Amino acid sequence: MLGAPDVLLPPGDLVLVDADLLASQGLRVLLLGRAGMPVDAPGAPGEVTPAALLVIEQKIRDDAAETLRYFAAQDVELKIISGDSAVSVAAVATTLGLPGADQPVDARTLPDGTAPLAGRMAAASVFGRVVPEQKRAMVKALQAGGHTVAMTGDGVNDLLALKDADIGVAMGSGSPAARAVAQIVLLDNTFAALPHVVGEGRRVIGNIERVSVLFLTKTVYSVLLAILIGVAQIRFPFLPRHVTLIGWFTIGVPAFFLALAPNTERARPGFVPRVMRRAVPAGVVVAVASFVTCLLVRSGGEGTPEQDSTAVVITLVMIATWVLVVVARPYVWWKAALVAAMIGGFLLCLLLPVGQHVFEFDTSDTAAVAVAVACGAVGMALVELAWRFSFVDAGERRPHRDGGSRGPDGGSRVMASHR
Structure with missing residues (x-):
């Protein structure tokens, strides 16, 4: 017979003292013994006579x-669950x-039932002598606790x-069955790849959210501005080139660069x-401010269509750029450079003669430009207030400088690892 000493030998056997001493050093200990009856007989193995302890570093x-x-x-809370001795697993985890x-907790002492098991899982980090059915029960108990x-x-x-x-991660060198049911397979057989997996997932989800705000903002102000212009029955203030x-x-x-940027913000529902x-x-805000600008500059009746359009474009770009400013937070040097480049590019098109010619801008009416600004x-102030209020209303924290933030529930995630 070859197996765990504390499983094959009765409690109190002197060999278990040596086995526990070795296990406490982080060594894997197996007992080689002679069974008292054939291994396929009912009640096997019977009394086991120890022959040797096999020690694996x-x-x-x-x-x-x-x-x-x-x-x-x-x-992320880490739980190590293993079929090995709890003492051995704990020694490795301690290092x-x-x-x-x-x-450490010997899984043979764990209670049945989801609620009692969840309580024991919350109180400990290392579990030994865990059988397959218990591993499944542990996962369900953690999920029942909201993890x-x-x-x-x-x-x-x-x-x-x-x-x-929720996420099954298998080793590339593991059994074909384990790789088949897992969502992620670590081909290089190292957990060091998991932080990169988490980082990539957060980058994709977080950046999609940032970019979605930009695109949906445009959709909202485009539709609303078209409705307002139609109801007022005035000329649409923009040319297609605008x-x-x-x-x-x-x-x-901006969306191109923000979509590819690093993002460590934690994914949230x-x-x-x-x-x-x-x-x-x-x-x-963008639509209403642009519409008000359009009405004010036309109420004077002295400006040309180019001057009126220029004023409305200035208002819209100012507020839409501020939407970009708040979406791009928290700032690092390249984000600041990106926003500055966008502002500079628009000013060049607005002020340079070649830009004014191509886009039909006319900034000579200082009164109209003042109204637009x-x-x-x-x-811009209203967008800032609305952005801040969106966090307060949802009970969220604004992203920190490193991009991380936590929701109001402070909920944790748990990774259960088979050693």
Whole structure:
């Protein structure tokens, strides 16, 4: 017989003392013994006579501790569940600095039922002698507690837990069955790839949200402005080339860079309501301010159509650029350079003779330009207030300088790892 000493031998056997001493050093210990009856007989193996202890030294990857620290910094709780001795698993986890590793739990002492199991899971980090059914129960208990659970494993014993977890992660060298049920397969067999996986997912989700606010804002103000102009039965203030220019400097070019930028902000539920809560008020402000500018500059009746259009474009670009300013937060040097480049590009098109000729701008009417700037400034202030109020109304924290933020619930994520 070859197996775990504390499983094959009765409690109190002197060999278990040596086995526990070795396990406490982080070594994997197996018992080689002679069974008292055939292994396929009912009630096998019967009384086991110890012959030798096989001691296997476990190699810890150099990047393991750094990976655990990364997830701890991201508010991810780590639970190590293993079929090995709880003492051995705890010794290895302690060397990695895992919180709570000094208090391992033997899974054979865990209670049945989701609620009691969830309580024990919350109180401990290391579990040994876990059978496949318990791994599955542990995942369900954590999910019942409101956690999002990622399960890593490589063997057939992990199939049930991998399948039921929110995210199943299998090793490339693991069993074909484990790789088949997992959503992520680590081809290089190292957990060090997981921070990159998390970072890439956050980058995609976070940047899509930023860019969506820009595009939806344009949709809102385009539709609303068209309705207002139609109801008022006045000439549409923009030429097609104006719309192209506005799209260049307030959406197209900035969205390209923002979509590819690093983003460590934690993904949160409520994508659509959050985008709508920020884009719709901004779009309404842009449309109303542009419409008011159009009415004011035309009420004088002295300006040319080019001068009136120029004033409305100035107002719209000012407010739409401020939408870009708030969406791009928090700032690093390249974001500041991007916003400055967009403002500079528009000013060149507005003020240079070649730009005025191509886009039919006329800034000679200083009164109309002053009205446009005033309406734009008011609109920028309203966009800023609406943006700040969107966080307060939802009970959210604005993103910090490093891009991270947490929701009001402070909910945690849990990664259960098979060792």
